Amino acid sequence: MSPTLFALTGFIAWSLLLLVLMEAIRCKLVLTREVAANGFTPDNARLSPFMQRLARAHANCLEGLPIFGGLMLVALVAGRTAVTDPLAYAFLAARGLQSLIHLASVSAAAVTLRFTAFAVQMAIGLAWAWGLLAAA
Template identity: 75%
Template sequence: MSPSLLALLGFIAWTLLLLVIMETIRSRLVLMGAVAANGFQPDNANLSPFMQRLARAHANCLEGLPVFGGLLLVAAVAGRTAVTDPLAWVLLGARVVQSLIHLASTSPAAVTARFTAFAVQMGIAVYWVVRLYVA
């Protein structure tokens, strides 16, 4: 499997891991009687700040998957992974770093670092679009 497809699989796996963590914690809250099974808000607004950040980190992955994952998939389907392979792992690493920072803090420094990780992903995506379209 090419680095591009492995990075896409990693992106999906990371998104799934965040979901599994969130649903494990939610299930525990229901089993402990702390929250009714129908008492969850989509953004976890009625839960701890960590749970709110977790919901947002997961949503960020879902929002980015069609763009970043779509580009990796287009390259693979078109037989053009030579364009995406060199930066595929950098993209995935930037996504994971963005999520981890989001989970850790919302301080001004953390938000700046998180945006920097996202900007890396955007830069790579723009580069890929140009390279896939032009060449």
């Protein structure tokens, strides 16, 4: 499996893992009658701060998937993974780190670190887009 294919699959799997975690906690809340089955909002607004951060971390993944996942998919389909392979693992690590920091804290330091991880992803995405367009 190429680094690009691994990173794309990892990105999708990470998004799924965050969703499964959120739904497992929601199931527990319903089964313990802490929240009615129809008492949830997409942003988990009436739940714990952790659940609200989990909803945002998952949404961040979904927001980035069409952009970054799309670039990886273009590279795979076009046979241009030489453009994306060198930074694929770094991208996936930055994506995971951003989510983990988001889950852990919203302190000023955490937000700065989280943005740094996102900035790394943006820089990688720009490099990929440039490389793919230049190779066309």
